[in-house]
Amino acid sequence: MVVDLHTHTTASDGSLSPLELVSRAREKGVTLLSVTDHDTVDAYHELRDVDLPGIQLVPGIELSCQWSGVNIHVLGLGIDPDDAGLTEQLQRQRQRRSERAELIAQRLEKLGIKDCYAGASRLAEGRAIGRPDFARYMVEAGYVYSMNAAFDKYLGAGKAGDVKAVWPELAEVVEWINSAGGIAVLAHPMQYKMTNAKLRRLLDAFCECGGGGLEVANGRPPLVEQRYLRQLCKEYGLEASIGSDFHQPNNWLELGTMISSLGDCTPVWRRWSQAAADATVKNEVIV
């Protein structure tokens, strides 16, 4: 079996439609898949009535929140996408994104980037505006030569466009996930660039408010990082999750291409598939 519990579609900042993503995942041999768009479950509306032989879908989401001045991402896996409380909170998240987009635009305008709200909004094509839309606009308008450069200079952690204050607290989003019947999984713990001590404080807070899982591999991290995250996962009594964080073909890691070893961590997916829990996970580079 091949597990991939972290992927994006056009419902947020991915380039494949939900149906295209699921077909590609099947082609790549993925057998247990979660689509985890940023702050939306819209992909599941499109996937609801589709017959998907050979692939099991676990409804998921990636929620934006803040903790101690850091923008944190929490995956909600196994949620009920129709949960009334969650639906209400996701409407608020959409509003927050739009408020944030206005703040980001104001800050970028001050730095001399013209018409960026209109530009990002056009590129978002009706979806909630994200930082990648600003990055694409800045490339298109010639302010930077790549998305990476846009993040490095203007949008990444600590830069002018990194507006976090609008997001809810970590404990709130964990509560939404638990109330919607899912498990909250701390996404890509190494991306926050925290000291070991701060990451441990984050994990303390995460466990205390009801978090249940840790993403021990986002893509194919170096062995030393894998060992470190597996150790934290066990120490904090969390369940282990893995995902490609796929956004688009070619210049992103392929679907289902994560690490194959969880050590003796408990896989989060035994919640949804006994067969999957019993089988050996074989995530291999297929591209």
Ligand code: AMP
């Ligand atoms: P947002 O959800 O609006 O805060 O935007 C965050 C998203 O930006 C992440 O989920 C990534 O998909 C994307 N991103 C972050 N860093 C980069 C980068 N250096 N180049 C391209 N995209 C990035």
Ligand code: MN
């Ligand atoms: Mn993204």
Ligand code: MN
């Ligand atoms: Mn993320």
Ligand code: MN
């Ligand atoms: Mn992601």
